[in-house]
Amino acid sequence: MNAPVPNIFADAARVESHLLPDWLGQRRAEAVETLRVNGVPHRRIEEWKYTDLKTALEPANDSIAATAQWSIERVPVGVTLFDLANLTAAPGWVQAHFGKAAPAETMAAASFALAHGGFALHVPRETAIAESVRVDFSSDGHVRALIVLEDGAELTLIENQSADGGFRNTGIEIVLGANARLTHVRFAGASPEAVQIEDVAVRVARDGVYRAHFFNGGAELSRLIVRMTLKDTGANADLSGVSVLGGQLHADVTTHVYHAAGETRSVQLFKHVAGGKSRAVYQGKITVAKGADKSDSRQTAKALLLGERAEADLKPELEIFADDVKCAHGAAVGDLDADSLFYLRARGIPENEARNMLLRAFLREVVDGIEYETVRDTIWRSVEDALPRAMMSAL
Amino acid sequence: MLDIKNLHVAVGGKEILKGLTLSIAPGEVHAIMGPNGSGKSTLAYLLAGRAGYEITQGTVTYRGEDLNALAPEERAAKGLFLAMQYPVEIPGVTTLTFLKAALNAQHRARGEKELDAMSVLKLVRKKAETLKVSEDMLKRALNVGFSGGEKKRLEILQMALFEPKLAVLDETDSGLDIDALKLVAEGVNALRSPGRAMLVITHYQRLLNYIVPDRIHVLAHGRIVAEGGKELAQELEARGYEHIAGKAA
Numbered sequence: 138m139n140a141p142v143p144n145i146f147a148d149a150a151r152v153e154s155h156l157l158p159d160w161l162g163q164r165r166a167e168a169v170e171t172l173r174v175n176g177v178p179h180r181r182i183e184e185w186k187y188t189d190l191k192t193a194l195e196p197a198n199d200s201i202a203a204t205a206q207w208s209i210e211r212v213p214v215g216v217t218l219f220d221l222a223n224l225t226a227a228p229g230w231v232q233a234h235f236g237k238a239a240p241a242e243t244m245a246a247a248s249f250a251l252a253h254g255g256f257a258l259h260v261p262r263e264t265a266i267a268e269s270v271r272v273d274f275s276s277d278g279h280v281r282a283l284i285v286l287e288d289g290a291e292l293t294l295i296e297n298q299s300a301d302g303g304f305r306n307t308g309i310e311i312v313l314g315a316n317a318r319l320t321h322v323r324f325a326g327a328s329p330e331a332v333q334i335e336d337v338a339v340r341v342a343r344d345g346v347y348r349a350h351f352f353n354g355g356a357e358l359s360r361l362i363v364r365m366t367l368k369d370t371g372a373n374a375d376l377s378g379v380s381v382l383g384g385q386l387h388a389d390v391t392t393h394v395y396h397a398a399g400e401t402r403s404v405q406l407f408k409h410v411a412g413g414k415s416r417a418v419y420q421g422k423i424t425v426a427k428g429a430d431k432s433d434s435r436q437t438a439k440a441l442l443l444g445e446r447a448e449a450d451l452k453p454e455l456e457i458f459a460d461d462v463k464c465a466h467g468a469a470v471g472d473l474d475a476d477s478l479f480y481l482r483a484r485g486i487p488e489n490e491a492r493n494m495l496l497r498a499f500l501r502e503v504v505d506g507i508e509y510e511t512v513r514d515t516i517w518r519s520v521e522d523a524l525p526r527a528m529m530s531a532l
Numbered sequence: 533m534l535d536i537k538n539l540h541v542a543v544g545g546k547e548i549l550k551g552l553t554l555s556i557a558p559g560e561v562h563a564i565m566g567p568n569g570s571g572k573s574t575l576a577y578l579l580a581g582r583a584g585y586e587i588t589q590g591t592v593t594y595r596g597e598d599l600n601a602l603a604p605e606e607r608a609a610k611g612l613f614l615a616m617q618y619p620v621e622i623p624g625v626t627t628l629t630f631l632k633a634a635l636n637a638q639h640r641a642r643g644e645k646e647l648d649a650m651s652v653l654k655l656v657r658k659k660a661e662t663l664k665v666s667e668d669m670l671k672r673a674l675n676v677g678f679s680g681g682e683k684k685r686l687e688i689l690q691m692a693l694f695e696p697k698l699a700v701l702d703e704t705d706s707g708l709d710i711d712a713l714k715l716v717a718e719g720v721n722a723l724r725s726p727g728r729a730m731l732v733i734t735h736y737q738r739l740l741n742y743i744v745p746d747r748i749h750v751l752a753h754g755r756i757v758a759e760g761g762k763e764l765a766q767e768l769e770a771r772g773y774e775h776i777a778g779k780a781a
Contacts, residue, residue: 475583480620481630483580484690485608485638494633498624505624 146172146247158225164236164249171239171246178243187418187450188389190244193332193358194304203278204253205305212258213268216292221255221281230285231257234312238338242364245336248279248308255281255308260290262314269293277302282309286317288342293320293509298335300328307335313345315369320348322512323361324519327354327386327526336362343369350507351378352519355386355415363392367401367432374403379503379516382415382447383526389418396425396432399459405436408503410496412443412527420452423466427458436466441473441499443527473499496524533558533595533698533729534579540589541571541578547588548574550754556698559726563740564733565765566751567773572733573617575751576702579731580614581607594698608634609641611697615687615704622674627686630674631656635693659692663719681712688719699723700731705739717742737769750776 157165178184179191194201212218219231227235235257239249260266270292274280286292298307313319325333333356341347351361365374380388394403409417419438440449451468473495481491500520507513534556541549548571556562566572578585579592581604592599594612602610622630632652639646647655656670663685675683684704691699701720705713720743724730732743740748740762748765750758750773758764758776768776 474620476620477622479580479582479604480616480622481634482604483582483608483614483616484630484634485605485641485694486634487605487637487641488603490633490637491605494625494630495622498622501624 146177146251158227160232161224161236164239167240168236168246168250171241171243172250175243184391184420187416187420188358188360188387190332190334190358190360201278201304202251203276204255205274205278205280205302205307206276207254207256207280207282208273208275209256210271211268213266213270215260215264215266216270217259219257219259221257221283222253230259231283234285234310235283236310238310238340238364239308242336242338242362244306244334244362245308245338248281248306248336252279252281252308255283257283258285258292258294260286260292262287263289265291266293269295271295271297273297273299274305274307275299275301277304279306279308282307284309284311284319286313286319288314289316290314291318294322296321296323298323298325298328298333300326300331302331304332305334307333309335309337311337311339311347313339313341313347315343316345317342318346318348320509320512321350322516323349323351324515325351325353325356325359325361326519327383327523328356328359329384329386331356331359333359334362335360336364339363339365339374341365341367341369341372341374344371344373346373346375348375348508349377350512350516351390352516353378353380353382353388353390354519354523355380355382355388357385358387360389360391363390365393365403366395366397367403368397370398370400372398372401376404377406377503377506379407379500379520380409380411380417381500381520381523381527382410382417383412383523383529384415385413386415387418389420391418391420393422393424394434396423396429396434396459398426399428399430399432401429402433403435405438406503406506407438408500409438409440409449410443410500410524410527411440411447411449413529414444414446415527416447417449419450419468420454421466422454422456423464424456425459425462425464429459430461432459433463434465438468439499440470441496442470496528534731535593536590538590539587539592541574542586542588543574543584548754549578551590552751552754552756554749554756556729556731558697558729560747561724561730561732561743561745563745563748563765564731564751565735565737565748565768568735570751571754572735572751573702576614576617576700576733579612579700580604605637606641608694609638613691613694613696613699615684615691615699615701617703617706619675619683619687621676621678623676625674626671627674628653628656628670631670631690631693634690638694656689656693659689662722663689663692664715665689680707681709684708684712684716685719688716692719692723697727698729698731700733702733703735704732705734705736713739714742737765740765
């Protein structure tokens with residue numbers, strides 16, 4: 138007999154695959170199987186060592202089968218929006234991609250199997266959308282999104298995870314055609330009462346570009362997973378993020394970049410500031426497949442601890458099967474540089490102000506690297522809003 | 533201006549300065565010369581208030597106050613300036629932003645009016661011109677990617693901007709070619725004034741050809757072992773530290 142589906146996933150067992158359209162039934166069944174085999178992730182699973190979801194969800198002993206809310210205020214001309222609540226009427230581009238990346242990751246499988254809604258966006262070939270699309274996720278439960286950019290399409294997606302709700306599990310699939318370009322900006326402000334998991338699965342075709350900039354204010358427990366496949370020559374990914382944490386907040390950014398083809402490029406820069414009793418986690422795995430020669434991957438993660446009880450866990454990991462590649466990675470956890478602090482103070486800048494300057498300078502490196510001014514300014518405002526909490530050394 | 537009496541300083545439990553006595557009056561320029569490891573930089577850092585330098589004996593009085601009781605930023609606001617041997621690179625803070633923050637912090641501490649960005653820029657530009665500090669340098673992150681000469685010129689620019697009462701120059705000549713050295717020395721000389729004292733710390737006599745001191749002290753093994761006028765520098769250059777230190781011992 139099969140092991141039972143773990144409690145919070147219990148509703149998955151009730152999904153009646155034969156009621157689903159043919160194209161969906163098999164993918165759902167695979168996702169349910171993933172849940173059955175893996176169960177709720179917990180700290181004894183290596184990738185979840187620093188993010189013990191099972192313990193965080195224990196108070197919610199019941200099945201979590203609600204669908205979280207999503208809203209998009211304006212859909213720009215040229216973009217098609219499809220409501221995933223109407224899957225029986227799904228157009229070809231949804232059928233082609235929806236849920237394909239879900240079964241490979243437990244929480245993606247959960248959102249795919251359990252969410253009763255979500256949205257899908259489509260940008261046709263060679264269409265550049267100047268106006269950005271803003272989506273807000275709120276309340277409890279699972280929710281799915283699918284973003285499809287056909288060859289040569291361009292879009293900016295601004296995602297906001299609201300602080301309300303208890304447990305929210307968001308699963309986003311992004312499919313970029315040849316030469317397509319997506320800029321994905323994600324804000325997750327401090328959410329002390331919430332457990333927020335998000336899985337972003339990205340596939341980038343030839344010469345496509347995925348750019349992502351994340352701001353994490355942390356939650357009771359939060360994890361952002363980015364699973365990316367650079368599947369054809371010239372595919373390009375640029376990921377950056379800042380986490381500014383205080384109190385007992387937790388933010389985990391876990392990335393897996395898979396260089397499947399040659400001459401693909403990925404750059405990652407993540408910086409974390411952790412004060413109080415907060416915990417910042419970065420796990421970044423880069424895999425360069427056999428034959429993916431002349432691939433270039435760079436990965437930097439740094440954390441500043443503002444208090445003795447704050448914690449940062451940085452785990453870069455490289456897996457290289459190709460012969461001719463460029464890979465550079467580094468990770469460092471530390472305090473503010475004592476020499477810099479002394480230099481500023483010796484010029485008359487009081488200690489607190491000097492610390493402030495250095496802290497902002499540390500985060501500036503990431504934010505200044507963002508190409509779009511409005512995005513840069515908005516992320517910087519989030520940083521400014523979050524810093525006071527992080528700098529309070531007390532609880 | 534500055535009175536150091538029988539100063540003993542330990543770093544990491546190890547005694548570096550072992551009974552140093554020195555007195556500088558307003559308007560005077562003193563030089564401290566000494567070989568590597570004699571305690572020159574320890575004295576410089578101690579005066580500026582760097583953490584980890586412990587006075588185990590003796591006193592340092594600056595304009596009638598116990599210097600040891602003041603935080604580094606308080607010393608700066610009260611007119612003490614250290615031009616550092618190794619100016620720190622700070623990515624993410626532009627030079628001009630830093631200069632404005634420092635200048636205004638000192639003004640605030642002294643109860644003086646703060647300057648707006650435009651006034652600071654005007655003031656900095658005026659001082660920058662003579663020191664050949666380019667507009668580009670002011671826009672770049674503090675000391676990041678600056679050459680050795682650029683870093684030292686920026687130190688002197690700060691000295692000109694803050695108008696300190698006591699300036700300590702720690703190995704300002706190190707790593708400079710002769711043209712850069714002349715430029716820096718001219719900058720320093722322009723700041724000599726009856727109300728301002730300077731302490732020039734150097735390993736080599738070369739700098740003292742351009743910044744001519746009133747008095748030279750030779751530091752060896754944590755103590756002043758010889759003192760004299762500007763001619764002492766030539767003697768040191770000709771006969772070496774060993775000779776002078778040996779003669780004094």
